[in-house]
Amino acid sequence: MSALRIERLATGLIGPISFDIAAGECLALMGPSGAGKSLFLRAIVDLDPNTGNVTLGADARANMAASEWRKRVALVPAESGWWADRVRDHFPAKSDARELIDKLDLAGALEWEVARLSSGERQRLAIARALCRKPQALLLDEPTASLDDHATGLVESLIRECCREGMALLLVTHNRQQAGRMAKRLLRMSEGRIDQLAKTVP
Amino acid sequence: MNSYIPLTHGDLLLASIFLAMNAVFSILLSLRLERQLIVSALRMITQLFLVGLVLKTIFALSSPWLTLLAAAVMVAFAGREIWARQDRRLRGMWGIGLGGTSMLLAGMIVTVFALTAQIQPTPWWSPQFALPLFGMILGNTMTGVSLGLDTLHTALHRERAAIEARLLLGSTRWEAVSAVHQRALRSGFTPIINSMAATGVVSLPGMMTGQILSGVDPQEAVKYQILITLLIGGATGLGVLAATFASVWRLTDSRERLRLDRLAAAHNM
Numbered sequence: 001m002s003a004l005r006i007e008r009l010a011t012g013l014i015g016p017i018s019f020d021i022a023a024g025e026c027l028a029l030m031g032p033s034g035a036g037k038s039l040f041l042r043a044i045v046d047l048d049p050n051t052g053n054v055t056l057g058a059d060a061r062a063n064m065a066a067s068e069w070r071k072r073v074a075l076v077p078a079e080s081g082w083w084a085d086r087v088r089d090h091f092p093a094k095s096d097a098r099e100l101i102d103k104l105d106l107a108g109a110l111e112w113e114v115a116r117l118s119s120g121e122r123q124r125l126a127i128a129r130a131l132c133r134k135p136q137a138l139l140l141d142e143p144t145a146s147l148d149d150h151a152t153g154l155v156e157s158l159i160r161e162c163c164r165e166g167m168a169l170l171l172v173t174h175n176r177q178q179a180g181r182m183a184k185r186l187l188r189m190s191e192g193r194i195d196q197l198a199k200t201v202p
Numbered sequence: 203m204n205s206y207i208p209l210t211h212g213d214l215l216l217a218s219i220f221l222a223m224n225a226v227f228s229i230l231l232s233l234r235l236e237r238q239l240i241v242s243a244l245r246m247i248t249q250l251f252l253v254g255l256v257l258k259t260i261f262a263l264s265s266p267w268l269t270l271l272a273a274a275v276m277v278a279f280a281g282r283e284i285w286a287r288q289d290r291r292l293r294g295m296w297g298i299g300l301g302g303t304s305m306l307l308a309g310m311i312v313t314v315f316a317l318t319a320q321i322q323p324t325p326w327w328s329p330q331f332a333l334p335l336f337g338m339i340l341g342n343t344m345t346g347v348s349l350g351l352d353t354l355h356t357a358l359h360r361e362r363a364a365i366e367a368r369l370l371l372g373s374t375r376w377e378a379v380s381a382v383h384q385r386a387l388r389s390g391f392t393p394i395i396n397s398m399a400a401t402g403v404v405s406l407p408g409m410m411t412g413q414i415l416s417g418v419d420p421q422e423a424v425k426y427q428i429l430i431t432l433l434i435g436g437a438t439g440l441g442v443l444a445a446t447f448a449s450v451w452r453l454t455d456s457r458e459r460l461r462l463d464r465l466a467a468a469h470n471m
Contacts, residue, residue, distance in 0.1 A: 045370065047366060047369065049455075049457075066459070067374050067458050070369065071371075076370075079363055081361075081362075081363030082364055083361075083364040083365070083367060083368055083381060129371065130371070133371060
């Protein structure tokens with residue numbers, strides 16, 4: 001498994017930002033709304049034009065097709081997008097989707113219709129959809145914003161399990177307790193910059 | 203068989219009686235349409251008289267350059283029309299250039315093909331054949347291209363989250379926009395498909411009607427109409443394909459991103 005290294009990543013609105021996340025590590029990123037956290041995550045997966053280098057282990061993003069890069073470094077945005085009517089059509093045919101969905105307390109959800117999902121169900125299914133493609137690094141943007149405590153716990157333990165298998169995790173959250181539960185290190189962002197170097201979560 | 207009956211200006215005046223009646227009704231019922239009705243009728247009359255004059259001059263001079271110039275003016279108007287019919291347009295020169303170029307390429311290829319391989323007047327660019335033919339092909343291609351681009355741009359904007367979700371899961375840009383692209387193609391193709399299906403049953407095409415009125419054997423007029431309709435269908439398809447592929451290419455990039463920053467904000471049509 002590989003570490004995610006970000007070097008002088010910048011767009012017109014944010015950066016430059018540099019830091020590393022080790023394989024299996026969870027790093028929390030906090031900051032006020034409008035600080036550029038979501039833009040930063042989009043820049044890492046190359047969804048907006050940007051400058052700087054990102055590498056996963058020995059592989060540089062620049063030497064890889066963007067589609068290949070996003071299969072290894074997955075982003076789950078705060079608002080998930082759905083392109084088909086049925087939940088099933090958003091998951092690869094051969095994957096452990098069912099198992100992941102069961103762990104998130106959504107047994108049977110593959111047969112559901114997207115239009116009838118609650119926002120919490122959408123959020124959990126979007127995470128399952130990303131995880132079943134086995135990314136080596138995962139970027140989560142407020143993954144539990146519309147979840148109750150029980151569902152939040154399920155998501156956290158599933159992610160923790162993936163980290164134990166070596167996945168690097170960057171977690172954007174507004175929830176201080178969640179950052180404390182999940183991450184050993186915490187970054188603060190404001191006005192497009194990291195304004196505090198990674199420090200140990202107290 | 204030559205039973206062409208020329209019209210006098212008096213005939214035209216007489217024909218305007220019913221329109222004038224409508225204007226009177228509009229005043230009586232205070233619909234306030236009389237002004238628009240009269241202005242647009244006068245516009246139609248002036249524009250057509252002018253076009254008649256211009257065409258007569260062009261036919262008389264029979265110059266390839268003048269013919270080309272007339273075709274260029276038609277393309278400019280049609281390009282402007284495609285641009286105006288889109289709710290969200292590409293920024294900069296792309297906005298008018300992309301739709302206009304697709305329409306021009308498709309219209310030109312098909313027109314030149316028809317002139318050189320089927321109708322074959324001498325010379326092949328003879329304005330009497332080239333300009334009306336090009337005009338009919340251009341008009342229909344324009345409708346298709348503007349519908350296709352309008353659908354594409356609106357849908358890309360509205361379905362950004364869904365498209366980016368696919369990109370984030372490792373799809374290429376063509377995979378991610380395929381559903382939206384298909385919808386745009388379908389909407390660009392629909393008018394010509396519908397009109398082909400209804401032609402001859404619901405509506406008699408204007409060109410064929412005109413030929414019959416001027417004394418041409420209906421069976422000959424029908425052959426011309428079929429030729430033109432096939433050409434129009436072909437040109438519309440080529441134009442819509444070229445325009446939507448070029449626009450998807452412009453609104454995405456080689457790093458598999460959706461580049462809606464290259465799309466201008468919506469304006470009120």
